[in-house]
Amino acid sequence: MTNTRRASIVQALAIALGLFATAGSxxxxxxxxxxxxxxxAKVAQADGLYEKATGQAIEWRKFESGSEVITAVASGDIQIGYVGSSPxxxxxxRELPIETILVAAEIGSAEALVVRNGSGIAKPADLVGKKIAVPFVSTTHYSLLAALKHWGIDAKKVSIINLRPTEITAAWQRGxxxxxxVWDPALGKIKENGKLLTSSAEVATWGAPTFDAWIVRRDFAQKNPEFVAQFVRITGEAYAAYRKDAKAFVANQANVDxxxxxxxxxxxxxPELLAGSKFPTLAEQASPALLGGGTVKALTDTAKFLKEQGxxxxxxxxxxxxxxxxxxxxxxxxxxQAVAAAR
Structure with missing residues (x-):
């Protein structure tokens, strides 16, 4: 084989490998x-239903807080992310290029303020001078500030510490x-040696409701509308399955596992954590109460509160x-269409 032909073959292989790598990426x-x-929807995620519906490989990355997700989405490293209403x-x-595609959960008792046994906190007024941990710019941070305002407690008179959920668990154990x-699994762990002071269900009745949402980078959504639609479909169907019969859903040990x-x-x-939030169906998502209007108002109200709090x-x-x-x-x-095709 001549050197010229050998070089041509090597070059062709290099190009082929390059195309393969590009396609793989x-x-x-x-x-x-x-x-x-x-x-x-964690069940659908575990079962690979998103990949099956979209025909696309998905890299799932776990994050501890909405602020971390926002940073990753803003950088372009993440296309779709799960965040709370506050972040x-x-x-x-900040006018980041994102849009809300689904209200994942209307938060109730799934997020709560717990005081440690032996901390000397028996009532809200006892929080003054104490150390309270919360992931900053999260739904729980928003709820904490709203609760303090409701109780007439100056947030500056409380030591509010920025910790991620896993860090909260460790700090709690050290005293x-x-x-x-915070939310689970940290919430469940600190409850073992603590007392509930309030939850986001109660804070919502004080005029500060919170929710979780799925967001997408606007450029990704414009180029991949079918992927986004299928992602939302699978999530909505998972919520509908739970809403149809919550007892049967949690009675299925495979779902829980x-x-x-x-x-x-x-x-x-x-079971209790699932019951602590409401998961809107696709029909409810499009209603005036949520994506059809209510979610915009909720974001506006949240932003106004965050501005007030600096x-x-x-x-x-x-x-x-x-x-x-x-x-x-x-x-x-x-x-x-999927239901009709299955008949």
Whole structure:
């Protein structure tokens, strides 16, 4: 074989390998950020239903807080992410190129403020001078500030410490903090040696409701509308399965095991944690109460509160461009088609 022909073959192989690598990268380019929140769609995630529905390889990355997810989405490293309403409002206020595609959960008792046994905290007024841990710019941070305001407690008179959920658990065990506002699995662990002071269900009745949402980078959604629709469809169908018969859902040990594996929550706590939030169906998602209007108002109200607390620099005149109803509408249509095809 001549040197020229050998060089040509090597070059051709290099080009082929390059194309293969490029194709492989494209095929694996969808990166989705999830958190350890206990919710029904974790079962679909564990079963690979998202990959099956989209025909796309997905790299699932676990994050501990919404602020970390926002940073990853803003950098372009993550295309779709799970965040709370507070970091979402903060991100929209910074005018990041994102949009809300699904309200994942209307948070109730699944997030709570717990005070450590022996901390000397028997009532809200006792929080003054104490150390309270919370992931900053999270839904629990927002709820904590709203609770303090409701109780008439100056947040500056409380030592609020920024810790991630795993760090909260460790600090709690060392006795470094007096209280924490967090979600599971950290919530379940600190409850073992603590007392509930309030939850996000109660804080919501005081005028500060919180929710979790799935967001997408706007450029990704524009180029991949079918992927986003299928992602929303699978999530919505998982919620519908739970809502149809919650008792049967948690009675299925396989469902519980899958949720435990992805979240780290205790199996015994899963039924209560699922019951601690409301998971809207696709029909509810598109209603005026949620993506059809209510979610925009909620983001606006949250942003105003965060501005008041000095957590964001400005409040936008309109948050409508950060909420999209078209993806749930496309998902509902795809879901109907899937049901018809299965008949």
């Amino acid at each position: 494209a095929f694996a380019q969808v990166r989705i950020a999830y958190q350890t929140v206990v919710e029904p 979402l409002a903060a991100a929209a206020s 470094d903090i007096d209280a924490a506002y 899958k949720i435990v594996k992805l979240t780290g929550a205790a199996a015994a706590d899963v 957590k964001v620099d400005k409040v936008l005149a309109d948050y409508g461009s950060y909420v999209s109803v078209k993806h749930v509408q496309a998902a509902a249509k795809a879901s109907d």
